Amino acid sequence: MAKMRVGLLFGGCSGEHEVSIASAQAIARGLGLKSNADKYEVVPVYIRKDGVWVMDAQDVLTSGEPLATDDEPVLVTARIPSEANVDIWFPVLHGPNGEDGTIQGVFELMQMPYVGCGVLASAVGxxxxxxxxxxxxxxxxQVKYMEVLRSQVYSNPCVFPKLCDDIEESLGYPCFVKPANLGSSVGIAKATDRQGLEAALDSAASYDRRIIVEAGVxxxxxxxxxxxxxxxxxxxxxxxxxxxxxxxxxxxxxxxxxxxxxxxxxxxxxxxxxxxxxxxxxxxxxxxxxxxxxxxxxxxxxxxxxxxxxxxxxxxxxxxxxxxxxxxxxxxxxxxxxxxxxxxxxxxxxx
CATH class of the missing domain: 3.30.470.20 (ATP-grasp fold, B domain)
Structure with a gap:
């Protein structure tokens, strides 16, 4: 009986690139354990930090080291995964451009089965x-929270102080400032005073145009x-x-x-x-x-x-x-x- 070819997709363009590689290594090991070894064949496909798809990326999976974007890999590269002959995709991608519904949308358009949440759940999650x-x-x-836009943070000197006043009045300190669309605690800061709040908002705005501020508990x-x-x-x-x-x-x-x-x-x-x-x-x-x-x-x-x-x-x-x-x-x-x-x-x- 032929083995099922599992396209293990990892790497990606988010700040969690290295974590994705480590997760993919663990999953590849799991697919080679016990009865899985007789059922599944892992097809490693790697997405470089610049978005280039690298087929047959066993070297990256083995080493755990990202490929440099300024090097031309010997492996075949592409922008879409259509060149990989797989039966089901296992997207091991964390954060934006992987966990947000975008790659799920690609698989839906290709009419290919894949592991995990669909477009809607991924985007909302x-x-x-x-x-x-x-x-x-x-x-x-839920804890009490407020929505903040980058345009409010990068606004004129009159609007930003009023925004901070509103946050202090509504949520108090400590509060947590987070980009709306990043995972693994990237860009998150704890603010305990006005100076910290202003710095946290400025930092979060550099990551995302939508920001969430939550009351601490x-x-x-x-x-x-x-x-x-x-x-x-x-x-x-x-x-x-x-x-x-x-x-x-x-x-x-x-x-x-x-x-x-x-x-x-x-x-x-x-x-x-x-x-x-x-x-x-x-x-x-x-x-x-x-x-x-x-x-x-x-x-x-x-x-x-x-x-x-x-x-x-x-x-x-x-x-x-x-x-x-x-x-x-x-x-x-x-x-x-x-x-x-x-x-x-x-x-x-x-x-």
């Missing part, structure tokens, strides 16, 4: 402001993994603890910077509430395949507040998503196998 609106429609509790940070299509399942709950001001990029992807507790030491009723809200959030954006949903647990009051949903969470050695399913009884090789099956299942629903 990437844009924090659209995500907040979807959560509000689903009656999911004293809470435990917990996460739940989702797996499935029309009948998704929720994993056990994991908890993150760290010494940094917040769960920033360095803390998230540097071994030893954050401690993970899986399963999290939480009351049974809190676990159930988190799982129910995670499934509700997944359905609210019309999720498919996989997502990780992040929450704040306010221990003093017993409240569970949704933070965000990630439609293609990290798959590195220190990533929460595969670890949550491992603790829920689904080993890594089984997880990637199920994700491929879910991608094929979803494609038949629209054929």
């Amino acid at each position: 990437m844009d924090k402001l659209a995500m907040k609106s979807a959560f509000a429609q689903a009656d999911l509790p 004293v809470a435990r940070e917990v996460e739940c993994a989702i797996l499935g299509n029309d009948h998704p399942k929720a994993s056990v709950i994991g908890e993150i603890s760290f010494d940094a001001d917040f769960y920033d990029y360095e803390t998230k992807y540097t071994s030893g910077q954050a401690a993970l507790a899986i399963p999290a030491p939480l009351p049974a009723e809190v676990v159930s509430a988190i799982q129910e809200q995670a499934l509700k959030a997944f359905k609210a954006i019309d999720g498919a395949g996989l997502s990780r949903v992040d929450f704040f647990y306010l221990e003093a009051t017993g409240e569970v507040i949704i933070n965000e949903i990630n439609t293609f969470p990290g798959f590195t050695a220190t990533s929460m998503y595969p670890m949550l399913w491992e603790a829920s009884g689904i080993a890594f090789d089984q997880l990637v196998d199920q994700l491929i099956k879910l991608g094929l299942e979803r494609s038949t629903q629209f054929s």
Whole structure:
């Protein structure tokens, strides 16, 4: 029986390029484990930081090192993946131009099956402001927040101070300033005073024209993994603890910077509430395949507040998503196998 050819697409044009390579390496290993080795053939396809597609990119996958954009690779290059003969695509791309619905749209136009969320869920899951609106429609509790536009930050000297006044009055300190369309804590800053707020807004505006400012809360940070299509399942709950001001990029992807507790030491009723809200959030954006949903647990009051949903969470050695399913009884090789099956299942629903 011929093996199914899985197009493992990784790299990309976002700031999470290196994380994507690490995630792809882990998934490639998973596809070569146990019975997967007899079922799947990995076809590595790499997107350089300048957007050039590199076919047969095994060297990049093996080394874990990005290709320089000023070098002409010996491998065949293209701008579209039509040259790769695959049965299903496994897009291992984090952040813009990968997790935001754009690559999903390419696969839809090509009428090719792929792993993970579709165009709508990916776009809504990437844009924090659209995500907040979807959560509000689903009656999911959230922290207080404000929408800010780059044009307001880069405005005349009269408008910007008034904007900061409004944020201080509405949200207070500390508050968190985030670009609306970046993942993995890129461009996020914690502001504790006016000077910090102005600097954070200026920084976020350099990344995105839409910005979200959220009120800070004293809470435990917990996460739940989702797996499935029309009948998704929720994993056990994991908890993150760290010494940094917040769960920033360095803390998230540097071994030893954050401690993970899986399963999290939480009351049974809190676990159930988190799982129910995670499934509700997944359905609210019309999720498919996989997502990780992040929450704040306010221990003093017993409240569970949704933070965000990630439609293609990290798959590195220190990533929460595969670890949550491992603790829920689904080993890594089984997880990637199920994700491929879910991608094929979803494609038949629209054929």
